[in-house]
Amino acid sequence: MLPVLQVFRKDVPALGFPEGADLLQVLWCPFDAHGEGLAIDLxxxxxxxxxxxxxxxEAPELKVVGRAGYVPDVCVLHPEEVVEHQSFELLPNAIQNALEEWEDWESEEAPHYQYDLSVAPGWKVGGFASWHLTGPQEMVCGCGAPMRLLLTVDTKEWDNGSLSWMPFEDAELSTYGLSTPTRVVVGRAGSLRVFVCSKDVKHPHKINEQ
Incomplete structure (x- = not known):
């Protein structure tokens, strides 16, 4: 198994660590179809x-991998808290109607809810999940409890449609390579989301690609 990410409670206390744990390590197998349901084994x-x-x-050097995009470049995590909001399609109808009246699509500088204020792109813990490919799906644990989004592993931190999420310190730099610091490629350059039980994070997790 290949180490992908590790997060300490002191850096992200809101992650929801179980009792007796202060470190989360995420590992996966750098080959396709080794997990349950022919998915990645995480x-x-x-x-x-x-x-x-x-x-x-140092992480051990791998002699054989199934996909180079499953081997992240070594980098240091600098957690930053951001505010995001639920996807437009999951909002109450009254709020959707209000947002449609508020949107100014004729202005290139005006912010747009779905791209600038809603679900943040990139690697993140917690927050909301984007269902842009499949539409909303209900994630339920085997115990019957609803599941929450624990982690998103994204191919890009931002793209041309989500430049408002670019870090301020990168705004004046060439964008080449900055939006893919880990070099991880999920599926067809999408994102992998990891959901855990809202009652007990040690229950079996579920993953979903978008």
Whole structure:
């Protein structure tokens, strides 16, 4: 299994760590169809960092991988909290109607709800899920409880339709390569979302690609 991401409770306390854990490690197999239902085999490992006596300094070099896009470039996570809102199609009709009246599609500078204020693109923990390919799907745990979005692994941090989410520090730089810092490619350059049980994060998770 290949390490993809690790997050500490002190950096993202709202993630919802189970009792006794302060570290989440996300691992996956860099081959297609090794997981349940011919999907990627992804593991969530909740750990107590105090029990790790000899942390690995460098990720092991892989001799064979199924897809290069499953091997992320090494990078440091700098968590930043952003405010996002539910997808337009999941809002109450009254709010949808109000937003349609508010939208100014004739102005190139006017913000647009779906692209500038709604679901944030890129790698993120928590927040809302985008259902732009399939339409909304109900994610339910095997125990019957609703599931919540834990993690989104995205191919891009932004694109030409979501430039408002570009970090301020990158705004004056060439955009080439900046929107794909991890070099991870999900499916057909989409995103992978990991859902966990709202009652117990240690229940089996579910994944969904968009």
């Amino acid at each position: 593991r969530l490992v909740w750990r107590d960092s105090a029990m790790i006596s000899a942390p690995m300094v």
